[in-house]
Amino acid sequence: MxxxxxxxxxxxxxxxxxxxxxxxxxxxxxxxxxxxxxxxxxxxxxxxxxxxxxxxxxxxxxxxxxxxxxxxxxxxxxxxxxxxxxxxxxxxxxxxxxxxxxxxxxxxxxxxxxxxxxxxxxxxxxxxxxxxxxxxxxxxxxxxxxxxxxxxxxxxxxxxxxxxTPVRVVTNLRMSKECHAYSALISEIFGREVVVRDRKRFHRFRRGTCSCGNYW
Ligand SMILES: [Zn+2]
Missing domain, CATH: 1.25.40.10 (Tetratricopeptide repeat domain)
Known part of the structure; x- marks a missing residue:
């Protein structure tokens, strides 16, 4: 041009x-x-x-x-x-x-x-x-x-x-399905306990499973 x-x-x-x-x-x-x-x-x-x-x-x-x-x-x-x-x-x-x-x-x-x-x-x-x-x-x-x-x-x-040491996350929203799965994965891959406090309850992830038993 x-x-x-x-x-x-x-x-x-x-x-x-x-x-x-x-x-x-x-x-x-x-x-x-x-x-x-x-x-x-x-x-x-x-x-x-x-x-x-x-x-x-x-x-x-x-x-x-x-x-x-x-x-x-x-x-x-x-x-x-x-x-x-x-x-x-x-x-x-x-x-x-x-x-x-x-x-x-x-x-x-x-x-x-x-x-x-x-x-x-x-x-x-x-x-x-x-x-x-x-x-x-x-x-x-x-x-x-x-x-x-x-x-x-x-x-x-x-x-x-x-x-x-445990990884702690606090959020004022209800945890999404995706994040729940992601947290479980993190706990498994990194061998770390992940504790997420969402709007409703605590989730404690160890070795790929959550204390809530996937009901929340
Ligand atoms: Zn959970």
Whole structure:
């Protein structure tokens, strides 16, 4: 495409295509070229660029995109803010990720939680990751998130406690069938006792079977 025929929409489509293909460096090169040509990046271009920054750990570029977003947009939507949380978390800047995350009162979705939890886990704060995962239960009450966060909680429980000690999970939701099966599996594979307190009762898993006898 000749330079004269390009539009903001064609740039945006190009960036999205690079992101989809996982060509992160090309995405950022084009993002820079877009600005050089005098185009103001639209929302979708900025989200593509943030995603590229997250994968490349390109903190400086990511931060400048954040500044541009704040300059050009009155209120950031959930999609943009989740991209920011993901970018800062993957770049190892947990403080900034947390600041954006904490500012998203009532606007967080399962992707937001997922970005924050995996960022914290990746950079070694298992306890905080677990706390955020459990907060997802409180705030969202979405079964998908809840199921996911309970599994994460168990994974972090396994990582952060000495071998042989019981893994404890507390959730204010009724345990799903899937999580029940998963907990049984964990107790068998890792040889660890798993104790889950859900809304109704205690479940104590040992060697692949649960104290509730699968009735709950
Ligand atoms: Zn049970």
């Amino acid at each position: 000749e330079a004269g025929e390009r539009t903001a929409a064609s740039w945006s489509a190009l960036l999205a295509a690079y992101t989809k293909a996982g060509w992160w460096a090309d995405c950022l090169d084009s993002f820079a070229a877009m600005a050089r040509d005098g185009w103001r990046p639209d929302e979708s271009s900025m989200v593509s660029a943030l995603s590229a920054c997250a994968h490349l750990g390109a903190y400086d570029v990511g931060r400048s995109v954040h500044c541009a977003l704040l300059r050009n947009t009155v209120t950031l939507n959930t999609f943009m803010e989740t991209s920011l949380v993901d970018m800062y978390a993957k770049c190892g800047c947990i403080e900034k990720a947390t600041a954006v995350f904490d500012g998203m009162d009532g606007k967080k979705n399962e992707w937001t939680y997922s970005a924050m939890v995996s960022g914290l886990a990746l950079h070694g704060d298992g306890r905080k990751a677990l706390q955020v995962a459990l907060d997802a239960d409180d705030e969202e009450k979405r079964s998908a998130v809840a199921a996911h966060s309970q599994k994460l909680a168990m994974a972090f429980g396994l990582l952060s406690t000495p071998e042989g």
